[in-house]
Amino acid sequence: MNSIAVLGAGKIGESLLSGLLHAGRNPADLLFTERHPERAAELTDKYGIEHVEIDAAVRRADVLIVAVKPQDIEPLLDGVAPLLEPSTLVVSLCAGLPTKLYERRLAAGTPVVRVMPNTPMVVGEAMSAISAGSHADEKHLALVEDLLSSVGQVVRVPESQQDAVTALSGSGPAYFFYLVEAMIDAGILLGIPRATAADLIVQSAVGAATMLRDGSEGHPVILREAVTSPAGTTIAGIRELEKHGVRAALIDAIEAARDRSVELGSAHD
Numbered sequence: 686m687n688s689i690a691v692l693g694a695g696k697i698g699e700s701l702l703s704g705l706l707h708a709g710r711n712p713a714d715l716l717f718t719e720r721h722p723e724r725a726a727e728l729t730d731k732y733g734i735e736h737v738e739i740d741a742a743v744r745r746a747d748v749l750i751v752a753v754k755p756q757d758i759e760p761l762l763d764g765v766a767p768l769l770e771p772s773t774l775v776v777s778l779c780a781g782l783p784t785k786l787y788e789r790r791l792a793a794g795t796p797v798v799r800v801m802p803n804t805p806m807v808v809g810e811a812m813s814a815i816s817a818g819s820h821a822d823e824k825h826l827a828l829v830e831d832l833l834s835s836v837g838q839v840v841r842v843p844e845s846q847q848d849a850v851t852a853l854s855g856s857g858p859a860y861f862f863y864l865v866e867a868m869i870d871a872g873i874l875l876g877i878p879r880a881t882a883a884d885l886i887v888q889s890a891v892g893a894a895t896m897l898r899d900g901s902e903g904h905p906v907i908l909r910e911a912v913t914s915p916a917g918t919t920i921a922g923i924r925e926l927e928k929h930g931v932r933a934a935l936i937d938a939i940e941a942a943r944d945r946s947v948e949l950g951s952a953h954d
């Protein structure tokens with residue numbers, strides 16, 4: 686079993702650690718680094734995973750998973766580069782950062798795999814997209830696929846698509862949470878208690894997502910049409926969504942997220 690170190694156990698790093706444990710991985714195979722001692726202690730208490738300093742992580746792990754904010758990558762690589770053996774696989778979860786950034790900074794030949802996961806990995810329902818850097822081969826991709834398929838689904842994409850993927854599925858859960866939040870607010874406006882409104886909307890979201898993924902007819906247009914009765918309630922609501930340009934707003938939002946991902950990467954050119 687590979688020893689895995691997560692560098693930066695914030696929101697996504699913790700989601701991954703928690704998802705891997707949930708999927709049955711032995712805590713003894715996992716390490717993490719974190720710069721705040723109280724946060725490190727909290728995670729060790731909660732998950733029984735060892736907190737280590739960066740040099741120990743690089744020395745002991747076969748797989749380093751980089752989960753710091755893209756803005757924090759340079760000092761992290763300053764610490765990793767002098768210690769890293771080129772046989773260690775580096776897996777980047779960072780939005781926008783291209784594999785060539787790592788390849789420039791790390792020992793020649795270091796295999797790098799760029800991944801865009803999302804937080805539903807905490808419940809085993811992640812969507813992760815992976816791309817190989819120039820020294821990562823089939824065995825490295827298969828290893829990352831194996832690791833991430835224990836916490837959700839995995840797809841291989843060309844690295845040129847990673848900024849778009851980041852906007853779609855990396856950020857995607859936030860957009861669904863935002864919609865759910867707004868729909869619960871609508872329930873409050875209509876006089877439904879918050880807890881009841883939340884139950885109604887969350888179960889509707891789960892049901893709709895399950896139909897999209899597992900139903901015999903998974904096309905969103907057909908599913909929406911089936912809810913939209915002639916002269917009924919749904920079309921009255923959809924007319925308002927169209928009047929307010931919600932479709933265009935979503936397209937613009939995802940394009941803006943893609944542009945931000947590109948910008949985060951080009952800050953290190």
Ligand SMILES: NC(=O)C1=CN([C@@H]2O[C@H](COP(=O)(O)OP(=O)(O)OC[C@H]3O[C@@H](n4cnc5c(N)ncnc54)[C@H](OP(=O)(O)O)[C@@H]3O)[C@@H](O)[C@H]2O)C=CC1
Nearest residue numbers: 693695696697718719720752753754755757778779780802
């Ligand atoms: N959140 C998400 O849904 C997703 C995030 N990502 C990517 O994951 C990465 C992390 O995002 P997120 O988890 O949201 O961010 P967080 O800020 O929650 O987590 C990053 C963590 O790394 C710590 N850190 C920074 N530098 C170091 C260092 N040198 N050594 C050890 N720890 C360090 C940070 O400490 P401090 O608090 O001091 O900054 C923080 O705890 C980003 O690159 C993001 O693009 C990818 C997909 C989804």
Ligand SMILES: O=C(O)[C@@H]1CCC=N1
Nearest residue numbers: 780851852855856857
């Ligand atoms: O907001 C962000 O930058 C990160 C990347 C994708 C999801 N969260």
